Amino acid sequence: MNFASFEFLAFLAVLTLVYFLVPKKVQWIVLLLGSVVFYAFAGFVSFFFLLFAIVISYITVQILGKRIESLKKYLEETKTTLTKDERKAYRAKHKNTSLVILCIGIFVMTLSLVYVKYLSSMIGFKITERGISFGKYALEIMGISYYTFISIGYMIDVYRERAAVERNFFRHALFVSFFPQLAMGPISRYADTxxxxxxxxxxxxxxxxxxxxxILWGFFKKLVVADAIxxxxxxxxxxxxxxxxxxxxxxxxxxxxxxxxxGGIDIVLGSAQILGIKLPENFNRPFSSKSTxxxxxxxxxxxxNWFTNYIFYPLSLTKTMQKLSKWGRAKLGTGVGKRLPVYTATIITWLATGLWHGxxxxxVVWGLLNGVVILISQELNPLYEKFRARFPKLWNSAPYQSFMAVRTFLLMSLIRVFDCYCDVPLTFDRFFSTFYTFNIGEIFKGGLLExxxxxxxxxxxxxxxxxMTAVSRLSAEKPLREVLWGKPILGNAIMAILCIAILVFGSYGLGFDASAFIYGGTFN
Amino acid sequence: MKKFIRIISFVCALLIVLGAVICFGAVLQDARHDNREAHLLCGYYDTTDPHDVIFIGDCEVYEGFIPATLFEEYGITSFVRGSSQQTVWQSYHILAETLEKETPRAVVFNVLALHYGETPLEAISRMAIEDMEWSEHKLDAIKASMTDEESLLSYFLPILRYHARWSELDSDDFKHAFDKHVDITHQGYLMQTDIDPVDTSDTRKPDDLLNTALPKRAMEYLDKMTALCREKGIELILVKAPTNSVRYYWYPEWDAQIVDYAEENGLAYYSMVGKDEEIGLDWSQDTYDKGLHLNVFGAEKVTSYFGKILAENHGLTDHRDDAELSAIWEERINSYYNERGEK
Structure with a gap:
């Protein structure tokens, strides 16, 4: 079910009605059933993979939870009989076993993701009327990247004792499968939802x-602007x-x-908000950023946050990184040695981020470029600071701040263009063409209209x-919609104008084929 | 007080959106009204007199059979309920709608559309259906005709289908948005007076048929039409209008299946394909688009030829002695000749 469709709006309307009409204690069951219905549209195979993720993460979390309880109980019971060192040693041993269990859970979850996204095109399967047929059938499983990451994050949080263990299987299933976040995120943590x-x-x-x-604002951004271009x-x-x-x-x-x-995330967060659920924000005026x-x-x-919490930090703190730092300090000097583990972890994290996309x-190049640009930016930071100290007025002036935002926007736009061609040499070739193809006049002679x-x-x-720019600026302090709630006539007038603008100017229906979301489709 | 303002302004906003959806939808939908073929079915709803014969089918019907000529020459009252690329399922629902209003002596169905197993073009199908008045039959016709990309909702809210046309609007579209559809036909016949002869240098040959069987779905709807006519005691007559086009080639394999079907169901079937000489058709004069369709001169010849068959083989009454009916039809015949003469 596509978020940018009447089916989704009808589904949400019915679900909302039922959700607020049933006794409150069964509201979560309505949400779970709603998520099942939503996911059922994606087909049996997709449903199977989601169920697999739920079961694996549930089993892992339960075992980890039980182990944490038993450890606490044991330590409580042996408070007086064991020495501090003995207790520490027992805790470390216990933790190591838990880590193995966690790693098995993560491995199985990751294997499922890797199989769907990368291996199924070589050894996939499909269900036909005659049964299961094996072959090169690349599987398209809705939201597998998102619920896999949500599940892994939860398992790690439980291991770190930063999240409570959900004992009820169905409540656990709801946390993993809550329908608004399945197609394009956000990747929520247990503490969030x-x-x-x-x-x-x-x-x-x-x-x-x-x-x-x-939701309307999301539709506007998606259908009136994004799909039109x-x-x-x-x-x-x-x-x-x-x-x-x-x-x-x-x-x-x-x-x-x-x-x-x-726009898609606005629809997701708006849908959850109607149901009284606050999902974590995924964007905060990104094009106003002054640095990468x-x-x-x-x-x-x-x-x-996910990559930082679950890949970058654990990686930076591994013994291997500590050894690398030590080696760097000895062979290459203190400065390099200090930076080496952080930079290595940064590059690996960005490489993983790139591979997560596909x-x-x-x-790969997109991920590495992001990592390299961030590291260069960090290296140049002392220079920026000197400049800032020397010319504080200029630094704080609106034109210079705007210059930094535009510079960041252009840089990120350039890196992002690798998505378009899906061909690295071709992207570089087209990039270099800007240095020898001088055709700027063409766009003023009708080229744009072609x-x-x-x-x-x-x-x-x-x-x-x-x-969009105006709304973004006006929402810097407080979301504009909350301001408009206090001004009902203006707020409802804007709501009506948005509805009409979407219906008239939106790119939807016959003749338009761009209604599927980029992140919902490609990065499933 | 603020709560009250909030509720009232919210309701007003919803009403404004609803009003805009209806108004914009009507204006945007109207932007296609320059197309004459968008006005072929609406004329029937204004008629009150009964008809001996109802013609059902596609372009070969509404550009091939002239009710005015049929009355003038044989005293047979008729109406053409044809539309562009009318599929058999549309024909069935249009027929069902017609038979709710009247019980003619005979229904003449042109069999060309039997080779369509699915709706060929959404835009053309929609253009025809939107000219029908709302009824359960229109709803059934929509459901039967909808392509996979269409949504039923867009038939109720035309803005969903036509919104992309906002940049093509002109003042006329706003002026006539809520006008009733105007009947531009002569009892369903759409007059074409231009002459554009068949291109004899075009030596293309029709494509070989990959599958000679007429689509199952089309034949099922033909069964339904047969059953409906039988139930109402109406004679169903199958006809194939003359063809002289590679694009609309009538394959002998198809014809043979219609012959068999007619025999099995006790129906009359008249194929006019290959009977140009008998009919008197001259494809250098009687077509307005290189043989794809007949012009008014060709249609008059076909109507005369087929009218004779109707009168002689199907015992239809000559109403020319009926003063009341003659008066009504005289007016229609005059209108027909006015347009024919004008052009």
Whole structure:
């Protein structure tokens, strides 16, 4: 079920009605059934993989939970009989066994993800009327990256004793499979949603109205802006246009992925908000970032947090890294030795982030480029600080701040363009074409209108971008929808205008084929 | 007080959206009204007099049979309920709608569309269906005709289908958005007066048939039409209008199946394919688009030829002595000749 569809809106409306009509103690069951229905649209095989993830993570979490309890109990009982060192040794041994169990759980979950995303195209299967047929059938399993990461995160949090163990299998299933976050995230942690999903919720008009407005806003970004510019991107890529068109591609693709992904997340978070569930935010005005590091703290935040918490930090603290640091200090000097483990962990983390998006060279290069740019940026930081100290007025001036934001936007747009071609040499080739193909005049002589987007559509897209920018700025302190809740006439007028704008200017229905979300489709 | 304002403004916003959806939908839908073939079915709803014969089918029907000529020459009252690329399932539902209003002596169904196993073009199918008045039959016709990409909701809310046309709107679209559809036909006949002869240098040959069997779905709907007519005591007559086009080649394999079907079901079947000489058709004069369709001159010849068959073989009454009916039809015949003469 696509979020940008009437089916989803109808599904959400029915679910909301039932959710608030049933006795509160069974609300979580309604959510679980809703998630099952939502997922059932993806087919039996998808449902099987989700169930597999639920069962594996449940078993792992239960074993870890039991071990934590037994450890605590043992330590309590032996408080007086064992020495401090003996207790420490016992705890370490116990923890090691738990770590093995955790690793087995993570391995099985990861194996399932790796099989679906990378191996099924070689040894896949499909279910036909005659039974199961094996062959090169690349599996498309909705949301497997997201629920696998949610489950692994939960297992690690339980191991670290930072999350409670959910004993009820069905409540655990709800945490892993809560439907709004399955298609494109956010990647929530148990601390974010676990308790909320168990709690009872009364209908709250403010939450429902704000949630609905957020859904509309998501539709606007997705259908009026992102999907409208998609044909131009497709045309530039398919025709392998270079020069000024490559620069346009970078800009257009940034606009598209922003509208598509943030719009989709708005629909997800708005849907959950109507039901009284607050999912973690995934974006915080990313295009206002002044540096690459800041950008990644504002873009796809839950993914960034996940990789930081579960890959970067554990990796940085491994014995191997400590040895590497020691070796570096001895052979290459203190400065390099100090940086070596952090930089190695950064590059590995970004490589993993790239591979999470897909097993292709463009994702590898994309991940590595992000890591390298962040590291260079960090190395240049002392220089920036000197500049800042020397010219504080200039640094704090609006034009310089804007310059930094534009610089970051352009840099990220350039790195992101690897997604478009899915071909590393071709991307570099088209990039270098900007240095020897001087065709800027073409776009003023009708070239823009030959990209399968009409003048009126460009005008709508431009107006859409202006509105998106304005809303982003106005929401810096507090979400605009919450401000509008306090001004009902204006708020409802904007709601009506949004509805009409989406219905008239939206790219949906026959003749449009871009309604599937980029992150929901490619990065399942 | 604020709560009250909140509720009232919310309800107002919903009403504004609803109003905009209806108004924009009507305006955007109207943007296709320049197309004459979007007005072929609506005329029937204004008729009150009964008909001896109802013609059902596609372009070969609404550009091939002229009710005015049929009355003028044989005194047979008729109406054509044809539309562009009308599929058999659309024909069935249009027939069911027609038979709820009247019980003609005979229904003439043109068999060309029997080779369609699914709706060929969404835009054309929709154009025809949207000209029908809302009823259970229209709903059934929509459901039967919908392609996989379509949604039923878009038939109730045309904005969902036509929204992309907002940039093509002109003032006329706003002016006529809520006008009732205008009947531009002569009892369902769409007049074409241009002459564009068959291109004799075109030596293309029809494609070989991969599957000679007529689609199962089409034949099932033909069964339904047969059963419906039988139930109402109406004679169903099958006909194949003349063809002179590679694009609409009528394969002998198809014809043989219709012959068998007609025999099995006790129906009359008249194929006019290959009977140009008998009919008097001259493809250098009687077509307006290189032989794909007949113009008014060709249609008059076909109607005369087929009218004779109807009168002689099916015992249809000559109403030319009926003063009341003659008066009604005289007006229609005059209107027909007015347009024919004007052009």
């Amino acid at each position: 676990g308790e909320q999903l168990k709690a009872t919720h009364s209908f709250d008009a403010k939450e429902a109205w704000c949630g609905f407005l957020r 998609a044909p131009a991107i497709g045309f530039i890529v398919s025709q392998k246009l270079g020069g000024i068109y490559f620069i346009l591609l970078c800009l257009f693709y940034s606009i598209r992925i922003y509208g598509d992904f943030t 590091a800041e950008y990644w703290n504002r873009w796809h935040m839950t993914m960034g 097993i292709a060279w463009n994702f 990209l399968n987007v009409s003048l009126t559509q460009y005008i709508v897209i431009a107006v859409g971008i202006v509105i």
